[in-house]
Each structure stands twice: as C-alpha cells, then as structure tokens.
Amino acid sequence: MQEFVELIQAAFFAKENNxxxxxxxxxxxxxxxxxxxxxxxxxxxxxSPQLDSQTRVAAGTLLQRCISYEQGxxxxxxxxxxxxxxxxxxxxxxxxxxxxxxxxxxxxGICAIELPRxxxxxxxxxxxxxxxxxxxxxxxxxxxxxxxxxxxxxxQKQSIEKTESEKVLYGICMGLQGEKQIxxxxxxxxxxxLQFMDQVLAQQQVxxxxxKLLVESAISQDAEIRLASLECxxxxxxxxxxxxxxxxxxLWNCTQESIFHKDFAIVAIEIWQSIASEINERxxxxxxxxxxxxxTQKEALQLISQQxxxxxxxxxxxxxxxxxxxxxxxxxxxxxxxASSISEALGNLCYQLYLRFxxxxxxxxxxxxxxxxxxxxxxxxxxxxxxELFQYSNSAIGxxxxxxxxxxxxxxYAAGRVITRxxxxxxxxxxxxxxxxxxxxxxxxFLQGNTKLTKYLLWTLVNITExxxxxxxxxxxxxxxxxxxxxxxxxxxxxFQNGTLLDIAWVGIINCLQxxxxxxxIKTYLEAFGQQMVAVYSQSGWQKEANISGLLSAIHICFxxxxxxxxxxxxxxxxxxxxxxxxxxxxxxxxxxxxxYAISAIAQxxxxxxKSLLDDFMQNYLEIGLQKKLEIxxxxxxxxxxxxxxxxxxxxxxxxxxxILQYLITCVNDSQVNRVAKIALFVCxxxxxxxxxxxxxxxxxxxxxxxxxxxxxxxxxxxxxxxTQLEYYESLNDALLNCYLxxxxxxxxxxxxxxxLYQTISELCMFIxxxxxxxxxxxxxxxxxCVTCLLDCVAYYKQAKGQDNMSQKILTxxxxxxxxxxxxxxxxxxxxxxxxxxxxxxxxxxxxxxNLN
Numbered sequence: 001m002q003e004f005v006e007l008i009q010a011a012f013f014a015k016e017n018n019x020x021x022x023x024x025x026x027x028x029x030x031x032x033x034x035x036x037x038x039x040x041x042x043x044x045x046x047x048s049p050q051l052d053s054q055t056r057v058a059a060g061t062l063l064q065r066c067i068s069y070e071q072g073x074x075x076x077x078x079x080x081x082x083x084x085x086x087x088x089x090x091x092x093x094x095x096x097x098x099x100x101x102x103x104x105x106x107x108x109g110i111c112a113i114e115l116p117r118x119x120x121x122x123x124x125x126x127x128x129x130x131x132x133x134x135x136x137x138x139x140x141x142x143x144x145x146x147x148x149x150x151x152x153x154x155x156q157k158q159s160i161e162k163t164e165s166e167k168v169l170y171g172i173c174m175g176l177q178g179e180k181q182i183x184x185x186x187x188x189x190x191x192x193x194l195q196f197m198d199q200v201l202a203q204q205q206v207x208x209x210x211x212k213l214l215v216e217s218a219i220s221q222d223a224e225i226r227l228a229s230l231e232c233x234x235x236x237x238x239x240x241x242x243x244x245x246x247x248x249x250x251l252w253n254c255t256q257e258s259i260f261h262k263d264f265a266i267v268a269i270e271i272w273q274s275i276a277s278e279i280n281e282r283x284x285x286x287x288x289x290x291x292x293x294x295x296t297q298k299e300a301l302q303l304i305s306q307q308x309x310x311x312x313x314x315x316x317x318x319x320x321x322x323x324x325x326x327x328x329x330x331x332x333x334x335x336x337x338x339a340s341s342i343s344e345a346l347g348n349l350c351y352q353l354y355l356r357f358x359x360x361x362x363x364x365x366x367x368x369x370x371x372x373x374x375x376x377x378x379x380x381x382x383x384x385x386x387x388e389l390f391q392y393s394n395s396a397i398g399x400x401x402x403x404x405x406x407x408x409x410x411x412x413y414a415a416g417r418v419i420t421r422x423x424x425x426x427x428x429x430x431x432x433x434x435x436x437x438x439x440x441x442x443x444x445x446f447l448q449g450n451t452k453l454t455k456y457l458l459w460t461l462v463n464i465t466e467x468x469x470x471x472x473x474x475x476x477x478x479x480x481x482x483x484x485x486x487x488x489x490x491x492x493x494x495x496f497q498n499g500t501l502l503d504i505a506w507v508g509i510i511n512c513l514q515x516x517x518x519x520x521x522i523k524t525y526l527e528a529f530g531q532q533m534v535a536v537y538s539q540s541g542w543q544k545e546a547n548i549s550g551l552l553s554a555i556h557i558c559f560x561x562x563x564x565x566x567x568x569x570x571x572x573x574x575x576x577x578x579x580x581x582x583x584x585x586x587x588x589x590x591x592x593x594x595x596x597y598a599i600s601a602i603a604q605x606x607x608x609x610x611k612s613l614l615d616d617f618m619q620n621y622l623e624i625g626l627q628k629k630l631e632i633x634x635x636x637x638x639x640x641x642x643x644x645x646x647x648x649x650x651x652x653x654x655x656x657x658x659x660i661l662q663y664l665i666t667c668v669n670d671s672q673v674n675r676v677a678k679i680a681l682f683v684c685x686x687x688x689x690x691x692x693x694x695x696x697x698x699x700x701x702x703x704x705x706x707x708x709x710x711x712x713x714x715x716x717x718x719x720x721x722x723x724t725q726l727e728y729y730e731s732l733n734d735a736l737l738n739c740y741l742x743x744x745x746x747x748x749x750x751x752x753x754x755x756x757l758y759q760t761i762s763e764l765c766m767f768i769x770x771x772x773x774x775x776x777x778x779x780x781x782x783x784x785x786c787v788t789c790l791l792d793c794v795a796y797y798k799q800a801k802g803q804d805n806m807s808q809k810i811l812t813x814x815x816x817x818x819x820x821x822x823x824x825x826x827x828x829x830x831x832x833x834x835x836x837x838x839x840x841x842x843x844x845x846x847x848x849x850x851n852l853n
Contacts, residue, residue, distance in 0.1 A: 004030075004041045005055065012058040031066060035075045039066065043084040046091070046102070053096055060102030067109040068152075074113065085110065085120070092141035100141055108148035115149075116158045124164050128171035136179070143175040143182050147189035159196040166200050168193055169210065176213040184228055187217065191232040194239040201240055211240065211247055218254040223263060230258060230267040234274050241278055245300035252304040259311045262331070269315060269334040272308055275301065276341035283345075301345060309350055312338045313357045316372040319410060332375070339379035348388060354380050355392065362399065367408035374403060374414035381421040393422050393429045401439060404446075404453065416456025419443075423460040427467035431476055440464070440479065444486045450495055458490065458504050465511035480512045484525075487512075491547055499546030506550030513557050519567040526558045526577070533580055537587065548584070552594035555581075559601035567605075574606045578613050582621060591625045593637030600644035610645065611653040617645075618657060626660075629667060632674045639664075639677065643684040651691045658692055661685065661699045668706050675728065682710070682735040686742035693746045700747065703739070704760060710736045711767040718770050730782070733771050737785045740764060741792065748796040758797050761806065764789065769815050780826050787819050787835050794842050808846050811839070 007030075010023035031038045045051060045059035063084075067073045073081070088110075091103035107123070114120040127149075130142035146168060153160065160168075172193065175186025190210070201207050214236060217229035237244065237251065255271055258264035279298050301308075315335035343350060354376055361373035377396070380389060400422070403415035422429055430439055446457035461483060468476050490505035516522055533551050536544060555577060581598050585591050599617065603610045625638025646654055667673050668681050685703060689696045696703075710732060717729050747754035768786045772778050778786075790810055798807040810816060820839055823832045843849065 001041060001044065005045055005051065005059075008045060008058050008062060009055055011062075013054075027062070031072065035072070036077055036080045039063065039072075039076050039084060040080055042066065043087045046099075046106075047087045053098060056096075057098050057102050060099070060106055064102070064106045064109050067106060067113070073110055081110075085123075089126075092145060093135075093137055101144065104141070104145040104148045107145055108152040111149045112152035112156050112158055115153070115160045115164060118161065121161075121164060124167045124171075128167050128174075131171045131174040131178075136182075139175075139178060140182055140185070142171070143178070143185045143189070146171050146175075147185045147192065150189045150192035154192045154195055157195070162199045165193075165196055166206075169197060169200055169206065173210060173213060176217065180222060180225065183217065183225055187214075187225070187228045187232050190214070191235050194235050197239060207240055207243060211236075211250070215250055215254045219257070226258065227264060227267060230255070230264060230271065233271050234267070237271060237275055238278060241275075241297060244275070244297045245303075248300045248303050252307065256307065256311065259315070265315060265331045266334045269312060269331070269338045272312070273334070273338035273341050276338065276345040279345040280341060298345060301342075302349060305342075305346055305350060306353065309339075309342060309353045312342065313354070313372070313376055316375050317361075317368050319368045319371055332372075336375050336379055339376060343380045351380065351388060367406070367411050370403065370406065370408075370411045371414045374400065374411065374418045378414070378418040378421045381418065381425050390426050390429065393426050394433065397422060397429055397433065397439070398435070401442065404442075404457075413452050413456070416453045416460075420456050420459045420463060423463035424466075427464050430464055431467060440483075444483075447486055447490055455501060455504075458501060458508075461486065462504055462508040462511065465508050465515075468511060468515040471515065474515075474517060477515070477517070480516060484509050484512050491550065494543055499542040502543065502546035502550065506546070506553060509550070510553055510557050513554060513561060516561060517565065519562055519565050522558050522561050522565070522567075523570075523573065526555065526573070529554050529558070530577065530580055533584070549594050552581075552584075552592075552598045556594075556598045556601040559598075559605040563601075563605050569606050569609050571609060574602060574609060574613075577602055578617075582617075585621055591621055591628075591634060591638070593633045596622075596625060596634075596637035596641040600641040603641075603645045603648045607648050608650060608653065610648060614645070614649070614653065614657075626663065629670065629673050629677075632677055635673075636677045636680045639680040639684045643680075643687040646684075646688045646691055649691070651693070651695065654688075654691065655695065658688070658695060661688055661692075661696065662702075664688075665699065665702050665706060676731075679731050679735045682706075682732075682739045686735075686739040689739075689746045690742040693749060696746060700743070700756060703743065704757075707736055707739055707743075708760070708763055711763055715767060715770040718773070718776060730779070734782065734785065736767070737789055741785075741789050744789070744792050744796060753797050758793075758806075761793055761797075761810070764793070765810070765813070765815060768819075772819060780823070780829070780832075783819055783822050784831060784835060787816070787823060787839075790816050790819070791835065791838055791842060798842075798845065808848070811842055811846060812848065 007023050007026055010019055011027055012020075014020045014023065027038075042059050042063040046056050046063060048056065051059075085107070088103045088107050091099055092107075094100045094103070111120065111123060115124075124146075127142045127146050130138050131146070133139050133142070150168065150172075169190075172186045172190050175182045175189070177183075178186070201210070214229055214232060217225050218233060220226045220229065233251070233255075240247065251271070255268045258268040261268075275297075279301060283298070312335050315331050316339065318331045318335075339354075343354065358373045358376050361369040361376075364370055364373070377400075381393065397419075400415055400418055403411055404419075406412050406415065430436060433439060440461070443457045443460050446453050447461075464479075465483060468480070471477075487505040487508040491502050491509075493502075496502070513522070513525065516525075529551050532547070533555075536547050536551060539547060559577070578599070581595050581602070585595055599621075606613075622638055622642060625634055625641070628634045628638070642660070664681050664685050668678050668685075673681075685706075689699075689703065714729055714733055714736070717725060743757055747757055768790065772783060772786050794807045794811050816839075820836060823835060826832050
C-alpha cells in the first residue's frame, strides 16, 4: 500500500516531468492489469486518516477520473464496488471540506453510470433522507452530493427513472428551504437536474411548489441567493415553457425590481431574452413546415409586454463613457439582445413602444440617449420584416446617416450599426431612395479610414450588394463597377490588423460579379484577377492569405457566371486559368479547397473540352487532395471537385477513372473520415453513378450497403431524438435520398427494371416514413425529395413483370398520400404542382382515382 501511495504522490506532486510521467504510466498499467486491486487501493488511500489531506484528495481525484474515464467503474467486481461505495459515503461527513467534496464527486461519477442502468437506486433515498437530518453537516453533505449527481448526469447527458427524479427533486426542494449554503447548493442542483425532470414537472402540484420556492429565492434580500435563483430561472423557464402562461405574472413580479438593479439587471434581462428566443425558435420551426408545433407562448408574453419593453429600453440608456469596443457590453448589450428577441416575438404589437422611445431620444442632448435611440431601432430592424418598419426606415435613414458625424464616437458607432442593419434587412430603402447615389458615395468615403465605422460601412455596402441578385431588370447595374472598385481599395491596403475587412470586401466583389450579365465584362474581370493572382505572391502574412482566398473565389464565381450566361468555351481561357491554379498548387507545394473549387468551375465551363486537362489534374493534383482524409476542408473540396468534373464530362471521357468509386466507397467506411466529408462522398458517388449508368452496376451492392447503413443510422437518430445532431442528419438524409434517386435513374434504363434495386424499396419506404414525420418538422424541400423518390419507384417498376402490384401499393400507401398532402399546403410552388400532377398521371395509368388536385 505504501508503494501505491508513493506512486500517487509522484504522479501528482513530483517536480520533475519525467518522474511524474513514469508514475502516471505505472498507475495506468496497474489499472488495466489489476482493476479490482487498483480501485480498492485508491479508495483505501482516500479514506486513510494516517495520510495528509493533500495526498488523500489526490487519491480521490484519481479515483474519480478512473470511475468516469471509459466507464472504468464497470470493470470491477460487485464486492469491491460495494466496499468503495460504503467508504465514500463515510467521508461525506468528514470535517475536511476538501475530502467531503471529493467523496461527493466520486459518488456522483458512480451514480452517473449506475442510475441510468437502474443500479444502486437506494443511494437517492439515502441522500434525500439525509436532507432532513438534524445535523447541519449531514444536510449539507447530502445536498452537495445530490447536486454533484445532477451535474454529472447533465454533463454525461444521462437521464434517470421518473420515480428517482421525483426523489431528487424532493431533496432539492428541502434544500431550497434550508440555510444559505444549502440553499445555494440546491439552486445549482435544480439547474443541473432540469434535463431529466420533464415528466416530474409535468405534474401541476409539483411544478407549482418548485416555482413558488424558486420565485421566493429570486426576491431574496441575500445577493448571492437572488443572483443564483435568477440564473436558475433562465433554464427553469425553458423546462416549464409549455405551462408558462400560468406563471408569467409571478415571474415578472419577481424580476421587475432586479431588472433595474445594476448587480442583477443582466441576468434578469437574460431571463426574458431567453423566453422570447424560445418563442421565436418555436415559431420558426412551425413556420418552416406549416405543420404546427407546440404552443409558442406568445400570448403569455403579451400579458406583461408593455412593462417588460419599457424596462428593457430603459436599460439601453446605460452606457460607459470610456467604452472603446463597438459592441456594447454588460447591461446595455443584454438589453439590446432582449429588445431584438422581444421585437421578433411580438412583432407589430410592440413597435409603437419602440418607435415612441426612438422619437423621444434620437435628438436628445445627452449622447447616451441618442445612442440608445439608434440601438433600439437596430434591435427592431434586425428581426422584423414588415412594411411599417420599411416605411419608417425610408423616412429615417437620412437622420441616421447624419449621426455618422455625431460629436460622440459611441453615437457614430451606433449609427453605423443601425445603417448596416437597415442595409441587411431593407437594402431597397437605400437603393431606391431619391438620394441613393449620394448615400452610397458617402458610405464609400468611410472605406478610406481605419476605424470601427470602416467595418460598419463596409458591411453596409456588402449588404446592399446582396439585393443585386433580386434585380431581374438590372436597375442597379450602374453600381457594380463602382462598388467593385471601392472594395478593391480595401483589398489593396496593408494598414489593418488582420484580414477580416479584406474577407468582407471580397464578399462584396463576389456579390457584384454574380449579377453581371455581359460575358465580356466577366472576362475583363477574369483578366484582372489573373494578373493579381500572379502579383499576390509578393504580399505577405494575412494580406496574402486573404487575397489568395478571395481571388480564387472570384475566379470560381466568374467561370460559373459564364456557364449561367451560356458563354461558349474559350479554350485559351480554360488553359490559362487552369495553368494559373496549378501553378498556385506548385508554389505552395500542396492543394487547397479554394483551388479545387476554382478548378471545378473551370471544368463546368469547359465541359467536354476539359478532357485535355483531365489526366494531368487527376493524377497530379486531385489524387493528392483525395489522400488528405484528415484535412476535412481540403478533402471535401477534392471530392466535390471530382463530382463537378464527372458531371461536366461525357462518360466515355471519364470511364478510365470509374474505379475511383471503389476508393470513395472505402472512404465512407473509414472511421477516420469526418462525417461531414462523408456527406460529400455520397454526393460524389451519386454523380459518378448517374453518368456511368449501367457501367457502375458492379459497384451497386457496395453502394447500396452504404446507403442502407445511412438509412439505419438516421432511423436510430430519429428514434432517440438526438436533437443536437439534427442539422447533420437533415443533410445526410438529403444526400442519401439523392444517391438513391441517382441509382434509380442510372440502373433503370430503357424501361428495363433493375430488380436488385427494386428489392430495396421496402427499406427506402421505412427510411422515408421515419424521417418525414411531422414531429421532426421536415422541410418542404425534403418532403419533395421523398415524394420524387417514391413516384420514380412507381414509374420505373410499374412495367416490371409481376411487379405492378408493388408500384400500385406505393401509389396508394398512406405514406405517399400523407407526403402529398403536406406538399398541397405549398401548392403555389411550381415544383410541388408538377409533382402532384405527376402523381395524378401515375394514378391515371393505374386507373386509380385522381384525388390529389
């Protein structure tokens, strides 16, 4: 035992790195070789009164790490586990606070593993019972341990049974009625426990009791208790959100005093900002699909909206004279965020209050008032999209622009901020204004400076260029060349601290290029970019890096623009820019994502002519990118470039590289390849299969296995509702269905059904059924893709010998009918109309009723 203690002391306290490393390795070896002995010795050292406190805490820390790491606790025997649990419980009443906390931490790690597995359920009863103990130290120890257990369960995203959750909450409520230290620990425990309290808080009586205790703490005269309670309310209001209307007045009453107190204002404001944000998220989800959602609680917020808005706007007046940052800090920034969220949540129900505040403060003598006025309007414009605000912006833009010359710098910065927001949300306010030319010229003059206003007005001009894409009659074409030249002045400067403003300027240039309608003008810009690409290598540091990335993006956009404009391939232009990009690869002695995107655009422009460059590119450059599986962006760029090249060429030109499918399939199966890159791999595989058609048939089984594995993974996700991964799985589902659709088109040629794919339709239907449920709020685009797949299956296999019943079965299935019903809600979209007509035509071919109009 002494030798083991010495190892712990060396691992934690030895001065020499080498000595510490050796001791750590010996402990690791012991843990793997003799886990029962290792854990028992750790526990024995921890409880030993003969050892000093520092060594005992080190033993406890080691024990806690080994319990949790790779769930080491599961590697030891039941008898050893029981003994260690008893020893740890005995230390909860230690007079040494560090020992007590270490014991609680170890026990929480054990509980985070065992409680979700319905093991050691009695621990909760023991701890809850001790929260009523006559000894204050026992109460404190029990409450601390319950708090640590809640924290451990939260950190590991674990839940426990409802009956155990009820016991935990009972213990927390006992603590909320205790003395200060116990109350503070209980408030933190409540905050950590909310992720597994859904079922418990669904009970009215329980919810009322917990809310009452928390609200009482939120108006405590003790500053620590009040602050902790207010912080807890941010998460607690989300946990009881479906019942918010029952408590909204009580919540306002317990926060209205704090919202004006400098020590509590930020967190009190954040409670209401969080509530408004949750309303906005629910509304956005509901609007995305028009399929409905849980109640948003907008009506509940309306009950206290007038008092709340007035309080939030008053906090916008709080500014620090010495504040140098352009982004507001502290109370004012919290108020700004809350004002934005509330404006979005309540819309025109609150605008008059905002506008009255703005009118009363915009011309005020105090600079704080003028700044607050601008911030209030910015908070509205950032989230709103209504005619009323458009009209107000149109009439007020001149006054806001005058504030760019305000005597106080913070007012000037706030003016830049609001003008940027107007340009982002209502660019036509500027572009169609009678003084548009004057305003745009005035904004461009700020680009010659190097202040915070330079950034704001640069973003203003870039936001204006976003509107050019919605200009079918080219009424804003007169600004393209002028703005490109203004952005060019930015990218040539060296007096900035980093490349941020250069990146923004390149966005503006690219936005303008995407709207140019004359092929010759695009070629003129390409020539200029080519010259800059040659010269850029003389630059250094961030300027060189930002401008190379910008130039490659601009070249990419120019070639894509030529494709859109239908320009015939210029062989010399193709060769010149291909050489330019590969020279860049040679200079940096590697390949990059931006370079691959530029090559892909050249290939799309060149089409069949790219065959003369194919071998050189595939063998000398693309192959390098495809080997960089651990460099996600470069690897993804190479994959998508390959997909674009495959689509641009005829198969006979690409056929010699068809075997690359095997490598791509291997990459999807490679655990080291990033999962986002795997989505790009599915896209690339689909594109190659589509051009190869029957020649890709030898790879069918391997590709189908990948797709089917993806189907199963996505179904598992939907069943377990891992909402943190929702965005990834939505992208994966799109890629999987697209790949399946490409196989349908590639393998079912000349109305000859490809039976191996036909035999997978049941898996396809299961996947679509699982991923298109209304509760998952699928997008309209995804529903359309699902319907397309199902209808193409019907069309391709209706002529299959003996298979007509399967096609008819799909066509009349509740799944397809429900999907079509969803699309009918968006029948004003042309793509949806076409699919509904397609479905009706198929019904007609089977002599079925056409009831989908």
